[in-house]
Amino acid sequence: AVCRKHELTQFELEQASQDLISKKQQREELATGIVRTFSFKGMTNKIFGQEAPEQREARLNLLEELTSEGEEAVKEKTAECDEHAERAVTDILQFKEQKDKDLQEALISYALMQISMCKKGIQVWSNARESFLKM
Template sequence: EYGWRDAVNATEYNSKAESRLKMLGPQFRLKKPDRRFEDLKIYSTELQSSIENILKIRARMCEKLYGVHKVHGNYARVFNQWGETEKDSAEHLQNASHYMDVYSSCIDTHLEETEHFADDLKEYNAFAESLRSVCRRCECAQYDVERAEESLASKHFLKQSMESGTTTSGFSLSGMKSKLFGSDTPELKEAKLKQLGEQILQVETELSQLQKQCILFSEEALKDVERFQAQKVRDLNHVLLNLARLQVSHCRQAIATWTGIRDSFNKM
């Protein structure tokens, strides 16, 4: 089944957005950011933080658990040596030594199995970054719209100024030229207004296309996010349940081992 993972990876959101943002530079800011994607950025950061914290806790627990299990190898060695000096209880002490060896070595398999749990969480850690890439791509699209809107507003203002004969406040090259060489002739002014009108139509067309693209991208991105959320619930439920079952199985194995050790001691 073609899932949301394939849909996200196929879009190449990350490479496209990162390349564009590098070109825009550190001054890139949106005037009217989409609140939905702003919230999504916050959520993806919190999701990634939670997963990273779980992975850190797991790593510390595995390290300590590994040490505890391996120390039981010392029990095995001591009980085995002790059994060599005891005639009546030698068999029982050596049985206990065997159980200790089993308990000491079973941690290797257990940690290998829990590594799959960590790999699944690391995968979602990467998906959280993909969510941020979707947001960055949306910001790029919105930035193009805002820049086109600014360009259109500037050209409309310039056209109104030319039609009314007023000049903008502050320094401008056109104002300086008028002072030095006089105002434009009616023919030249009409030509400039015509050219400016054509530019306005062109920018209006570009703006309309950019707005449609931005809306379309936002709609498609939000659909991807919905698929992500639905799949995430199923995946994390599966991962966490498997972790719980694995821990229960390991604890049962430990109980069985210590029960065998207890029975060996009872027979002494």
């Protein structure tokens, strides 16, 4: 369960990072006006013409806002991953301590059981010896 949780938080962190990179690239492309890859937006701009400056400015502001939110999300996910790693280490240490205690208890119980079985065996042989001596 610890590994699955770690994988899930790591996956969420990677998704947030990819989203942030995508938003930064979109903002850069919008600011410079140069599109590096094929996009339908670039195709519509060629067909219908460029956007109005107000629309472009509004989209740029929106992308900046989304970028800042993405940076916050990445920071939160990074902190969550670090916190999870710390908790996992403490859980592992606690597990090792509990394992040692459980093993010690099991060995003590086994030793006590062996002692009681030996005492019963001695008692059976003593009773058998007394029976033979009485004959």
